[in-house]
Amino acid sequence: MIDILGLPLDKLVKIMQVEYGKGPFHAQALYREVFKNGGTDIDHSPEFKGSPRLWSDLGKALCILPGRVEKTIEEGGLVKFITRLADGLAIESVVIPMTRHNTLCVSSQVGCKMGCKFCQTARMGFKRNLSASEIVGQVFNARHILGHDIKNIVFMGMGEPFDNFEALMTAVEVLSSQKGCDIALRHMTISTCGVVPGIERLAQMNLPNIRLAVSINGPDDATRSALMPVNRTWPLAALKKSLETYPLPPRGVFLFEYILIKGVNDAMDHARSLARFIHPLPVRLNLIPYNPVAGFDHLSPSDEQMHEFAQQLTDKGVFVIKRWSRGRSVSAGCGQLGEI
Template sequence: MARDKVSGGLIQRACMMPRQEDQGPVILKELLPQELRELLVGWGLRPFRAEQLLKWMYLRLATDFQEMTDISKADRATLAQRCRVGELELLQSEAASDGTQKLLLGLHDALRAETVIIPEQDHLTQCISTQVGCSMGCAFCRTSSLSLKRHLRTWEMIEQVVMARRLVPGGRVRNVVLMGMGEPLANYQAVVKAIRIMLEPRGLDLSKRRITLSTCGLVPELRRFVAEGLDIGLAVSLNATTDAQRDILMPINKKYPLGLLLQTCRELPLAPRNRITFEYVLLDGVNDSLEDARRLVRLLKGLRCKVNLIPHNPYPGSPFRSPPEDRILAFQKTLSDSGMTSPIRWSHGREIWAACGQLAAGEPRAGTCPTRQGHPS
C-alpha cells in the first residue's frame, strides 16, 4: 500500500500535465501525411499540396513558405496566414573533442531543451528530448534536478531531428534514440505520434531498426506501447538488482517494482528478431559489486536481451562517482561469462556535459568534467 501512496503523485504529475496546445496557427510538423492532406482540403487547397509540403519540410528542410516556389503565391499566402512549418531556435551549439555536438534549443514559451548528435563509425546518432525536465526523480540523472516543466509537443521532437539534418547534411544522422531529457512514456501520445512521423516514408523516413525508446519502467505504458506495433528498439533503464537499491535510485520502482517490471518484459510480444536492451548505470560502491553482477545475471535469465553498462557520468552536485575501471571490467566479465551480451558504453561528450544523465537545458555548470583516460570521453 505504501508503495502506491509514495509514488502515486509522481506518476500523476507525469501523466496528467496539461497538453501544450497553442491557440495560434497549426504547426504542420505536428501532422501525419493524411492529416495534412485533410487539413489542406478543408481549407480549399488541392490535395497534392500536401505532398509538396512534405517534400519541402522533410527533404529540402525548408522553414518558410516563401522558399516553396512550386506552390502558387496565393496558396503560400493562405498557408502563411493559417499555419507554420514549425521551427525551434538554436540558442547554442557546443562541440566536444570526440565530435559530439550538443544543441541548446529555444522553445516558443522561453523554455529550453537539449539534443545531442553523437558520432559513430560511419554515421551519426541523435539523442532527442521528449520533455522539458523530468518528474521521475532518478538520483543519478541531472535532468531530474530540473523537475518537470512540460511535455514537448510532437513537432518539437520532429524538429530536433530536422535541425540536426540541417546542421549535418548528407543523410548522416541515421539513428534516433529517445534518451534525452524526460521520460518518453510519460508523454505518451505525443511521443507515439512523433515516432510514426519518424517512420513515415513521406516524413523523416527512418528505419524502425534505427529508432530506440528508453524508459525507466512505466509498466502500463510499456505494455501499451509495444501493443502499438511500432516495432522499434526498446531500452529499459534498470540500474539496480534489488528493490531496496532501485527504490532509492529510481523512485518509480516504488510503483512498479523490479519483479513486476521484469515479468512485464518477459511477457512483451516482441518480434522474433528483437530483444530488450537493459541499461545499467554503474555507480561506485552502490550497484557495482560482483554480487550485483551475479544477481543481474539471475534476474535476466531467459530474457532475450542485452545489457548496456554505462559508467556514471558526473555532474555538479551528483553524490555518485563512476567505479574504477578494473571494477567495471570485472562486472562486465561476470555478465559475459554467463553468455550475456554486455558492452560498456563509454559515453561521448562528457566534457561538454552532453553524456547520458548530464543534460540540464543549459543550466550553469561549474568546474571541468573529467574524461576517462584511454577511452572516448
C-alpha cells in the same frame, strides 16, 4: 495555423482537402519540402510554383517552429545543442557520431518527474511536456540548421518518454513517414526508466520494429528503488512481467542500460543478481560508467571494475557492451542533460 512539424501526413492531407480543396499530391509535396529540404524554398517547388494563389494562402497558415538553436557545444564530434522554445524554456539534444551515421538523442520533456538519483535532468524538476512538434523540431534543427545527417533517433534525452505518450507517438509517426523525415522505426529507440503502463501501451501499438531500451541500474528492488524512485511504483517483478509479454520481432532484443556506480551497484553480487533478472529475456546490456553530476556524491567506477563486472555478466551468458562515456566534458553523457 498548420504546425507541420507535429502533424502526421494523413492529417495534413485532410487539412489540404478541407481548407484548400487539394489532396495528397500537395500534402506530400509540402511534407517533402519541409522535412527533406528544410522548408526554405517551398514556393519554388514544382507543385507550388504554378499556384501562387495557393501558396499565398497556405504560406500564411504554415508554421515551422522547431525552436531556436541557442548554443552548440562540441567535443570530439559529439555535439550538444540547446534549443530555446517559444515559451522561453530550453531543452538539450545531443548529436552522437557513430561509425556510419549520426544518432540524435532527443528530449521528450522539459525536466523530468522521475527523480533518478544519478541524473542532472531530475535535479531540474519537471517543467512541462514537449509537444510532438517540439520533439520533431530537434531532428529538424539537427538536420537543417546544424547540417547533421541524422539516421538514428534515441528518445533518451531530457524526460521520460512514456510520461508524454501521445506526443511521443505522434512524433514517431511524423519522423517515420517515408514522405518526410524517413527515419525507419528500427532506427528509433525509446528509452524508459521502467514505466510499466508505457511499455504495455507500446506493446499494443503494433510497432514491433521500434526498439525498447530500459534503464535498470539496480538488480534488486532495494538497490534500484534507492536509485530510481519509479521502482517503488513498478518493482522489478512487474517490469519483467511486462517485458516477458512484450511482442518483440523475431531475433529482437531489449536494450538494457546499467550505469555502474562505485560502491552502489557494482559488487559481483549485483552482477549475479542482474544476470538472474535478465534470464531468460533476450537482452543486450549497455554497461556505462557513472558520469559525475554536480549535487550527487556518487563516484565513477575504475576501468578495472567495469571489466570485472562485465566479465561476471558475460560468464553468466549476458551479452554486454561496455560503453565508455563520451561527452563528459560537455555534460552530454548519460544522465547529464539539464545543466542549461
